[in-house]
Every structure is written in structure tokens, then in C-alpha cells.
Amino acid sequence: MTKPSIGRSIVFALAILAATAASAQQPQARPPSSIPDVAGIRPGISAEEAYNLLKARNANIQIGVGDAQVPGLGDKPIVTTISAQVLDARAPEILTVWLTLPPAKQVVWAVGRRLDYDPSKPLLTDNIIASLRQKYGQEVAAFTKLLWLYDHQGSPVNAAALRMSNYCLQSAPAGLILDAPSGPRYSANTVLMNQPQPETACNSYIGVQAMLVPATAGGDYTQRIDLLLIDYGLSRQAQVAYQDYLKNSANAKAKEDLEKAKQRKGPVF
Numbered sequence: 001m002t003k004p005s006i007g008r009s010i011v012f013a014l015a016i017l018a019a020t021a022a023s024a025q026q027p028q029a030r031p032p033s034s035i036p037d038v039a040g041i042r043p044g045i046s047a048e049e050a051y052n053l054l055k056a057r058n059a060n061i062q063i064g065v066g067d068a069q070v071p072g073l074g075d076k077p078i079v080t081t082i083s084a085q086v087l088d089a090r091a092p093e094i095l096t097v098w099l100t101l102p103p104a105k106q107v108v109w110a111v112g113r114r115l116d117y118d119p120s121k122p123l124l125t126d127n128i129i130a131s132l133r134q135k136y137g138q139e140v141a142a143f144t145k146l147l148w149l150y151d152h153q154g155s156p157v158n159a160a161a162l163r164m165s166n167y168c169l170q171s172a173p174a175g176l177i178l179d180a181p182s183g184p185r186y187s188a189n190t191v192l193m194n195q196p197q198p199e200t201a202c203n204s205y206i207g208v209q210a211m212l213v214p215a216t217a218g219g220d221y222t223q224r225i226d227l228l229l230i231d232y233g234l235s236r237q238a239q240v241a242y243q244d245y246l247k248n249s250a251n252a253k254a255k256e257d258l259e260k261a262k263q264r265k266g267p268v269f
Contacts, residue, residue: 034154036136036208036229038111039095043206043231047079047106050097054084057095061086064181066188072246073102080190083181092116094180100238101192103245109192109234114178115225122215125222129212136208148208152233157205178226196239203233 035042040053054063066081082097098110117123132146133139137156141147149157175191207230215223 035152035206036148036150036154038113038208038227038229039093041095041097041108041111043108043110043229043234045108047082047097047099047108050099050108050111051082054082054095054097057084058086058088058091060088062181064184064186066181066186068187068189068193070101070190070193070242072242078102078190079106080192081188083179083186085180094178096176096178098176098190100234101190101242104241107234109238110176110228110230112176112178112229113225113227115227117215117223119215119223122221122223125212125214125219128222128225132210144211146210146212149205150208151205152231154206176228176230178228192235192238192242194239195243196236199236203236205233206231 035044039057041050051063054061061084063082063084065079066083067077067079069075070078070080078101080099080101082099084095086093086095092115094114096112097108099106100109129146136148139146140149140157151157175189209226209228209230211226211228212219212222213224213226215221
């Protein structure tokens with residue numbers, strides 16, 4: 001028996017995603033182009049558009065689709081991530097896109113990018129920070145990572161939001177791992193199955209985090225750059241929507257079971 005080709009495996013996974021999207025009941029508005037992006041991918045765009053952007057990025061790109069069995073959403077696995085690795089010595093990179101869950105149309109809620117450089121040819125950290133500022137503006141915080149915050153129209157936050165920047169930096173959803181796809185199909189659970197955290201002011205913002213891994217002591221040179229773009233509000237909305245869906249499904253099932261029970265005759269005593 002021959003193994004399925006990479007192309008067929010990905011097409012099958014995307015067919016599941018497309019079928020789920022076709023059954024979605026809530027149309028999704030296209031995000032404003034002013035919202036920040038990573039590699040041209042921004043929160044709110046469709047899963048299909050994100051896949052096409054990855055595919056068009058480089059001729060030497062390998063793409064994998066991550067899925068998971070999500071309780072309450074049927075027997076078929078749900079696509080939760082799309083990962084890509086550019087196998088190009090001139091511009092190697094890893095990109096990962098995280099998707100919201102059905103029954104609404106699946107859209108991007110986070111995207112990450114990793115850039116690794118030849119240890120013998122590291123980049124000046126100051127040059128990297130200058131390039132980041134050219135794209136994202138002045139960061140609002142610099143702890144172990146650099147942080148930028150925007151509202152949902154893409155405008156940078158003002159000074160009044162600085163007090164929450166450290167909290168937003170620390171409150172990013174866990175489990176967002178930047179790694180090359182292990183194959184055309186791989187297992188990828190989603191943090192959106194977790195119970196949502198309490199509502200906070202961070203949910204009004206979109207955050208960009210940049211972690212620079214130094215190549216030398218003192219941090220003058222950088223060997224690795226990890227970028228993570230997260231729509232805090234969209235991720236929490238997706239968690240709430242999933243929990244509501246489970247609750248409504250359970251209530252509907254209980255009501256159906258009750259109606260069936262009413263139709264059964266009681267015992268004769």
C-alpha cells in the first residue's frame with residue numbers, strides 16, 4: 001500500500017476546513033488593512049486566505065496542516081493550525097497560523113514567525129530593532145520581549161494603556177509553539193478548547209511580541225527572532241463561543257431526551 005502524497009493529505013485536511021466554513025452561519029467581516037500583520041497575515045482573515053498567502057510565499061515552502069478531535073464538533077478532526085517551513089538557505093523561516101473553531105467561519109486569531117540566522121553571521125540587535133520599529137512603530141514595552149499594542153482598527157495604543165502592557169505581555173495564551181510542521185498532517189490541540197479567562201482590558205487590543213535570542217553575551221548580536229501576533233479579544237471570543245456552543249448543545253440534548261421520556265408510558269402498578 002502506498003502512502004498518500006503530501007498534496008493529497010493537505011487537500012483532504014483543507015476540504016474538511018472548507019466544508020466546515022461552508023456550513024458556518026455567521027459571515028465574517030474582513031479585517032481592516034491597517035491592522036498589523038506578520039508576513040502579510042493578520043488576525044481576522046479566513047483560513048483559506050492564510051493558506052494561500054503561505055503557499056505563495058516561497059517556491060521552497062513545505063506546509064503542514066494541524067488538526068485535533070474537538071469534543072462537541074463531530075467525529076471529523078478540526079483544522080486548528082497551518083504551519084510552514086521555508087527551505088531556502090537565503091531566507092529560512094518558520095510560520096504558524098492559529099485558527100478559531102467552528103461552527104462560525106474559521107479565521108486567524110494568531111500568527112507567528114521564526115527567523116534563524118547562521119551563527120557565524122548574526123545580525124546586529126540594534127538593526128533588527130530598527131527594522132521592527134519601522135514596521136510596527138515604537139514599542140510600548142521592552143521586558144524579556146518587545147511589545148506593541150494596537151486597537152482593532154490598527155491604531156497604536158496611547159500612553160494610558162502603558163500600565164497594562166506588562167500584563168498583556170504575560171497573559172498571551174500558552175501553547176503557541178513556533179515549530180516546523182512535522183508532516184503534511186499532524187496533531188495540534190488548540191488552547192481555544194480551554195475555559196476562557198476573565199474579561200480584561202487586554203481583550204481590546206491586538207499585540208505583537210518580538211523575542212530576540214542573542215548570539216553573543218551582552219546581546220549585541222541576535223541569532224533568532226520570534227514574532228508573535230495575537231488578537232487577545234478574538235481568542236477569548238472564540239473560547240466563549242465554543243463553551244456556549246457546548247452548553248447549548250447539552251441543553252438541546254437534555255430537552256430532546258426529556259421529550260422522548262414524556263412519550264414513554266409509565267409502568268403498570
